[in-house]
Amino acid sequence: MxxxxxxxxxxxxxxxxxxxxxxxxxxxxxxxxxxxxxxxxxxxxxxxxxxxxxxxxxxxxxxxxxxxxxxxxxxxxxxxxxxxxxxWKPLPSAPASSSRAAECRVIAWNVLHDNPGDRQAAAKWLAAQDADLILLTECTLTWQKDLAGLASIYPHQLSSQRDGSEGMLLLSKHPLEPADPEGLRQSKPWISTVAQLPSGRIRVLGMHPRTPRSGPRFDERNLQYQQAARITRDSPLPVILMGDLNCTPFSPWFRWLLKEGNLHDSAVGHGFTSTWSGQGIGLPIDHVLAGPGWQVMERKVHPDSMGSDHHPVLARLQFLGKP
Structure with a gap:
């Protein structure tokens, strides 16, 4: 040279x-x-x-x-x-729940619209979890047909009535009010509803915003965060927001959503576990967020993705009353 x-x-x-x-x-x-x-x-x-x-x-x-x-x-x-x-800071010991009725167990899972896995095995796993609420994103109309047997356990259901990555299904053991039309008519829909739990009514928001790969998609995702923050901040009811948010806790927009939406991340005290993996990279982008008054009793990421590129996130929450 x-x-x-x-x-x-x-x-x-x-x-x-x-x-x-x-x-x-x-x-x-x-x-x-x-x-x-x-x-x-x-x-x-x-x-x-x-x-x-x-x-x-x-x-x-x-x-x-x-x-x-x-x-x-x-x-x-x-x-x-x-x-x-x-x-990473260990949480203080949670007070013992007086009854199962005082708890709310939720699952958020992006099932992957073209998942090649065994859907009946996935349905069997979901049936065994004893969850109160299950949000399935990228849940296509075909997926929903394959999961029809879950209606015996989760008789109350709301769907985005979309296909592909816009598909979304909320399953519940408890009665659900009709979904807010504002969310369902979006190009990337969300489900906002009220669930009647044994312990009382709560606001549930299920989301799967755009992957922010470009300027317009970035803006669209952030606009959905702003709309979600308004809903959760103004809700007079206890709030749970969950789904594939296409965002990690390290993002300034995630921090903004927590602050402006008056939410806290159920992963706090449990460390970081990747919920999505692709091309050798793993990131925690699936979340369960809770409003004031919720105590996180348990939070984990299921190790088996069951054919999806996302792992289910499971959380057990107890409502202690708004401060």
Whole structure:
């Protein structure tokens, strides 16, 4: 290689650690810029990967005695960890439920519209869960026919009456009011209804917004978050929002939804478990969110995806009364 070609390459190699540090900063402490940029918001979903990169960069800067870089790596790492630390902090012991009637057990699962798996096995698993509410997204009309046998256990059902990825089915052991027409008429529908549990009425919101791969889809997903936040914030009833939200807890838009919708993430205290996997990447994008007064008794991700690219999320909640 000629000296004239080697010099730019050497400069690039010297700059590479700084460029990687800047990218890690943008994907973590700078992720708030993702409120306006779909590109930065996509970077924010990989916060755990960025933290791994920061560890590598810290080791490199110490080895090369680049102390400014080492200090910056530590500072960015601390700023990246602090907002998500509650997810790993053990929760205080929940008070024992006085009865099963005081609890609400929910499942949120994207079944995958072209799932090649055994649908009867999936139906059998759903029947065995003793859930109060089950939200199935990407639940096509064919899927719904295959799950018709669940009506004996979950007699109350609401459907988006759409096919493909717009299909959605809410199953309930308890009576459901008609779904709000505002959600059903959207190009990407949601189901908002009131469920009559033994312990009282609750507002249930099931969602599967757009995958924010581009500017218009990003805007459409965020508009649905804004509509959902309005519904949950203004509801006089206890609220549960669940579904494939196409967003991780690391996103500034997810944090916005929690704050503006007066919601908390049932995953807090349970760590991060991927609910979706594709191309070797796993991300927690399926959620159960609860309004004030709900105590999370149990929350887990089922290890078997049953042919889908998403894993079911199960949560057991107890309503203690609005503060």
């Amino acid at each position: 000629r000296p004239s070609e080697a010099a730019p390459r050497k400069r690039l190699l010297r700059l590479l650690p700084r460029l990687l540090l800047a990218a890690a900063a943008l994907g973590t402490v700078g992720s708030g810029l993702g409120m306006e940029s779909s590109h930065i918001e996509r970077m924010s979903h990989f916060r755990l990967w960025w933290l791994g990169l920061l560890v590598v960069l810290l080791a490199f800067f110490i080895w090369r005695r680049r102390w400014c870089g080492a200090v910056a790596s530590v500072a960015i790492g601390i700023g990246a960890v602090l907002p998500i630390a509650p997810y």
